[in-house]
Amino acid sequence: MSILLEEKQRAFADLRDIKANLAARGWFPATSGNLSIRVGGFEPSEFTFAITSSGRDKSVQTPEDFLLVNEKGVPTEATSLKPSAETLIHSEIYRLTGAGAIFHVHTIYNNLISELYGERGSIPVDGVELIKAFNIWDEEAQIEIPILPNYAEIPRIAALVEGAIVPRIPGIVLRKHGIYAWGANAFEAKRHLEAFEFLFEYVYRLHLLQK
Numbered sequence: 001m002s003i004l005l006e007e008k009q010r011a012f013a014d015l016r017d018i019k020a021n022l023a024a025r026g027w028f029p030a031t032s033g034n035l036s037i038r039v040g041g042f043e044p045s046e047f048t049f050a051i052t053s054s055g056r057d058k059s060v061q062t063p064e065d066f067l068l069v070n071e072k073g074v075p076t077e078a079t080s081l082k083p084s085a086e087t088l089i090h091s092e093i094y095r096l097t098g099a100g101a102i103f104h105v106h107t108i109y110n111n112l113i114s115e116l117y118g119e120r121g122s123i124p125v126d127g128v129e130l131i132k133a134f135n136i137w138d139e140e141a142q143i144e145i146p147i148l149p150n151y152a153e154i155p156r157i158a159a160l161v162e163g164a165i166v167p168r169i170p171g172i173v174l175r176k177h178g179i180y181a182w183g184a185n186a187f188e189a190k191r192h193l194e195a196f197e198f199l200f201e202y203v204y205r206l207h208l209l210q211k
């Protein structure tokens, strides 16, 4: 599968913009978080994506921030850069959903809410307007956002993604870790990520108010 230089540069530029935007909100504490955008053609068994390199300070912009990997998470070009430690989770989400972009952040609210509903295995959200950001238009829609355990071995988490994905919900939460949100493109993935974070804060604060 050939990736045009132009497609790669566009993906890196888009990742750079979204990285700066999310960093400005403090959504990449302590080098956490990773971002990817799919480039070129897509077959569930063969695809390429641009992803953040591992362990870097995502609040600064450098020429070493991104690299291309294939569906197995292996770099497709000679590079000394290491792809994100969580690349396999991105691969699995692309394979299963055909998404065009995936954004992962650690925030206080996504961590708190994941622990509050960790045993239940999903976060219930009831009738909040921002559910429409997921293209769910039912009046007083009720959704459940799936939560997976946060194993140390990423392949163990990746193996659970297929069973956890809920078709109309473009995200998965890892318990006491963070959220993966995706969309058809970077614009949509960002909208979904913002909606999830809004809903997590809402549910958490409502829980406190009702106590």
Ligand SMILES: CSC[C@@H](O)[C@@H](O)C(=O)COP(=O)(O)O
Binding pocket: 030, 031, 032, 033, 034, 052, 053, 054, 055, 056, 083, 084, 085, 086, 104
């Ligand atoms: C430094 S804590 C965060 C990491 O363990 C991990 O969860 C994370 O999100 C970032 O890993 P990375 O390999 O930089 O993509």
Ligand SMILES: [Zn+2]
Binding pocket: 032, 033, 034, 086, 104, 106, 177, 178
């Ligand atoms: Zn993480």
